[in-house]
Amino acid sequence: MKADSPYRGRLAPSPTGYLHLGHARTFWTAQCRARAAGGALVLRSEDLDAARFSLDFADAMLEDLRWAGFTWDEGPDVGGPCAPYRQSERLPLYRAALGRLHEAGLIYPCSRSRRDVIEAAGAPHEGAGDDEPLYPAAFRPDPARPLPALGARTGANWRLRVPDGEVLGFVDGRLGPQSAVAGRDFGDFPVWRKDDCPTYQLACAVDDAEMGMTEVVRGEDLVRSTFRQLLIYRALGRSPPAFYHCPLMLDAGGVRLAKRHDALSLRAIRARGDSPESVRLGWDPAG
Numbered sequence: 001m002k003a004d005s006p007y008r009g010r011l012a013p014s015p016t017g018y019l020h021l022g023h024a025r026t027f028w029t030a031q032c033r034a035r036a037a038g039g040a041l042v043l044r045s046e047d048l049d050a051a052r053f054s055l056d057f058a059d060a061m062l063e064d065l066r067w068a069g070f071t072w073d074e075g076p077d078v079g080g081p082c083a084p085y086r087q088s089e090r091l092p093l094y095r096a097a098l099g100r101l102h103e104a105g106l107i108y109p110c111s112r113s114r115r116d117v118i119e120a121a122g123a124p125h126e127g128a129g130d131d132e133p134l135y136p137a138a139f140r141p142d143p144a145r146p147l148p149a150l151g152a153r154t155g156a157n158w159r160l161r162v163p164d165g166e167v168l169g170f171v172d173g174r175l176g177p178q179s180a181v182a183g184r185d186f187g188d189f190p191v192w193r194k195d196d197c198p199t200y201q202l203a204c205a206v207d208d209a210e211m212g213m214t215e216v217v218r219g220e221d222l223v224r225s226t227f228r229q230l231l232i233y234r235a236l237g238r239s240p241p242a243f244y245h246c247p248l249m250l251d252a253g254g255v256r257l258a259k260r261h262d263a264l265s266l267r268a269i270r271a272r273g274d275s276p277e278s279v280r281l282g283w284d285p286a287g
């Protein structure tokens with residue numbers, strides 16, 4: 001389908017397991033918003049997490065989405081002007097962005113383990129489904145000390161230093177005005193991992209900017225990530241897209257759906273013989 005408006009939206013699934021109804025409902029909202037705007041919908045495979053990633057899931061993901069009624073204008077299987085559409089094939093772009101953050105002195109290497117951070121910070125951060133503990137200020141290196149070269153510090157994660165006390169805000173398309181205080185609601189966060197791989201925050205912001213997204217539609221568990229990504233856009237001199245965060249789907253017991261809910265995977269539903277129309281029944285396009 002040829003887009004006749006500047007709207008660009010995306011579906012950004014991670015092939016770490018079978019897609020479930022929760023993903024599908026969020027993606028449906030993304031697709032409805034792109035179509036209503038007469039814009040383009042891009043499928044990007046967020047397959048960086050090599051340890052959990054399996055080729056079978058990547059294929060199953062596209063197949064299940066097509067079965068459920070999704071169509072995309074650009075993607076790993078159909079190509080497009082922003083190819084490649086698999087994050088595992090876009091590493092040079094992320095590395096270039098990391099270089100810019102390094103030149104600007106906004107990141108530092110951190111050899112603390114997640115356990116060190118949790119022990120020093122106390123419980124993981126409450127709220128918005130975010131499980132990142134607040135990085136303790138005492139672990140930060142002195143900003144006046146020269147940064148080691150990138151690559152000179154293997155075995156370290158690189159973190160972005162957040163501007164303590166700054167109030168960040170955006171107007172969400174569904175939730176309205178949102179704000180968070182850097183250093184209080186979220187702390188310094190990893191942008192590059194010690195296994196030489198970008199984190200979700202960096203890869204996602206770089207791709208949404210490079211792929212020209214005008215609106216990002218995703219689950220509301222990612223609202224706090226949006227604030228982190230706003231800092232990355234700013235550091236890279238890019239303007240952020242609009243955001244629209246969808247409600248999360250809960251199971252019968254009120255627990256958020258996850259890939260371990262096998263019975264609610266699109267694959268299992270399809271195997272039971274349900275139709276895609278019955279799956280989508282009752283999904284409010286307004287999300």
Ligand code: GLU
Pocket residue numbers: 012013014046204217218219222
């Ligand atoms: N790949 C992420 C996920 O499957 C979505 C990230 C996003 O939409 O920004 O949870």
